């Protein structure tokens with residue numbers, strides 16, 4: 001299952017709308033054409049405890065971690081990362097207006113030998 005996890009510092013609550021960010025990133029992942037619709041899951045986690053840089057209370061972060069199966073070329077993974085990062089940068093652009101915000105993204109590959117999955121969504125969506 002391609003999993004896109006958004007981690008964000010609690011002081012960002014409401015800036016931006018985190019549900020809207022999840023939906024925008026789901027759309028972006030699907031638009032690459034590299035991931036099956038029934039497989040993609042995007043979700044966000046609020047970090048209530050953090051210490052950032054020089055510890056100014058305004059300092060904030062969003063970290064994106066995208067776990068995918070093996071099988072895509074280096075170019076496809078790069079294109080995916082660039083698309084996700086561009087979409088996130090656009091949604092989060094107001095936060096770059098002051099020098100207190102950091103955005104990061106990493107793509108990691110899942111080891112097929114050490115992962116297990118069972119998905120009831122695929123049969124429903126593959127029939128469409």
Ligand SMILES: O=C(O)C/C(=C\C=C(/O)C(=O)O)C(=O)O
Pocket residue numbers: 001002035036038039067068069070110115117118119122
């Ligand atoms: O291979 C993986 O674990 C990730 C993946 C697809 C996963 C599913 O289709 C699934 O969990 O149903 C991928 O396309 O990267």
